[in-house]
Amino acid sequence: MNSSAASRNNILTRLQQTTGVLQKDSRNFNFHEGSSFDEGKRWSAEEKVLRLKSMMEAVHTEVHLCVENTWIKNLCSILEQKQINKILYGAKTGLAQELGNLKQESSEMMPELIDYKDPIEESKDLLFEIDAAITTTRGGIAETGSLILWPTPDEPRLMSLVPPVHIAVLYASEIYSTFREAMISENWSSEMPTNALLISGPSKTADIEQTLVYGIHGCKELVVLVIQ
């Protein structure tokens, strides 16, 4: 590590010298002010839902449009159809309450709910063996068909990566038109979380002769419940 400080000094000195030597660059770099590159891309609430749905479906995502009161029934039938026996969830989220209520009402139909409560060092086997995980989302992006996730201590980062099925709950009111709109409206630059993610479909690869295959390292199936 000793060489690092010397390298830092040498690199910065070289870069600073050039900044002085080169003629002042007169181009206008203030491109964000009045920038309009995504301003033409503003859609109505309904258009945003439809665009997100079609973009995500194009990359193998199951998107279900649901309504507030009955979405949990949609979830039940999805879990049953996919024969999920154990599902990972965050026990302290709003979502957990709904799942808990449902579990009491119809205990036979519902898979076992498992909380990601211990650090990964103790949860590794659990994560690598479980059938599915369900998480909330922070929002969505209509333009590219993406989910925005800011993992929390209650819904850690690996939940959306390791289990073969990831079920994500997205409120239609939280879908933005573009990525830029999302980060500006929510003022992301003032405080970024440990990890922020855009997820746009199940994991995929085309490294073997450009043949598209889903489910390489991350989840094999992504299910999105859009609540309107």
Add this chain to the structure above:
Amino acid sequence: MLSTEQFKKDTFSALNNPQLRGNFKRAMSGLMQKRLAVFPDDQEFHQLREIGHSARANALHKLPELLQQLESNCSKNGIQVYWAETVDQANQLVLEIAQRHNAKSIVKGKSMVSEEMELNHFLEQHGIEALEADLGEYIIQVDHELPSHIIMPAIHKNKEQIAQMFHQKVEPSVFAESAEEMTAIARKVLRRKFYQADIGVSGVNFAVAETGTLCLVENEGNGRFCTTLPPVHVALMGIEKVVEHLEDVPPLLSLLTRSATGQAITTYFNMITSPRKDGEKDGPQNVYLILLDNGRSQMHSDQLLRETLLCIRCGACMNHCPVYTRIGGHAYSTTYPGPIGKILTPQMKGLHKAGFLADASSLCGACVEVCPVKIPITEILLRLRHQKEEDKGNIPLTSPKAWKAGAGNLVWKGWKTVFANPELYRLKSLGITKLGNFTPRWMPVLRNWTSVRSTPVFAKKNLHQLAREEGLSYE
């Protein structure tokens, strides 16, 4: 090995390998079509790349300040930042980190900087296993090859070749034929590796100075595994990869994924700002960022050559290059093949070693047309060629290369004199129309061309004569 002779040899054998040419032709046409489909609106493309260019040019303009800002914000967030001038120093830093954490096995996400460093090889020499986890990188690593494309490293192989390799070296008990079966095997094998790994290594697509955030673009999820599951994450980045604002990221991300593979966005966009915080249940406890120079600050000192550093590594220039498509990535014997490699490698390794790469272009400019950040690749190629010839002028007369260099210079001087003098020019044209077709095929220099192509036939009348006969004049 990097030399003109080797390059000529490899080019020749690549051109005579129909399998290889077929693989590349199919892949490159596919990528070109996909890219075209996601840029349906030409005006939008030009507007977007203007913004992308500005975001990158701005970063290069303020590079020393932004690197310090990035360093200070990363440190504040708990990411430990180290600097390396050379690939040897960078390798040493990775080794020291590995030793500090008693690491025996490393899993890697795709990183071109790690290829520059030849990190896997270095670590193996020190008894540490470094396994590539990107499927394409994994395939070529198992087969002891190097990437032939910066986005699709195993593009030179077809399915049958990969199936053979899987059967012989990965899972001998089955013969997987389809891409689905092979992918499933790789998933199983690599999950075990992620589970056990002591360190995850990744590259960086963009580093945001104002927030100290490292951004990674990927489809497979191996990048997320490498940066989330092992207790230590080491990110490797060229010093040019920094951008000033978080707001610079959306246009660059859009340009990158659309130009690279014709996707509106990749499956994962992973933004990392700190190691695991108190109370968080996963993520590495230690995150290191290594900033590598390796010739970049040198490029930065020249107004034109600096534009090389605008690059966001999308690979569109190689997908559209008529030379790359025909000879493939391996013929170049470099980390970065294709047009970007032809301007990057000579500057990293020196013109005396790799300057010949700048000659391997027809200057057709297809790369410049598609470059999402507007790198003037052909201008830089010409500049490097020019510089190379000037350097030759400095070779001492006693050197065996001096004669060749002198002869070359003489030819160019003669050419310049003739083309600058109307009388001489007319005389030359007249000479060619009358005598040109008597030039023997076997003449030195000329035979390099005629040995593989039919000899061009000179017209009996030159353009000026034809124009005069048609009654056209300059005025």
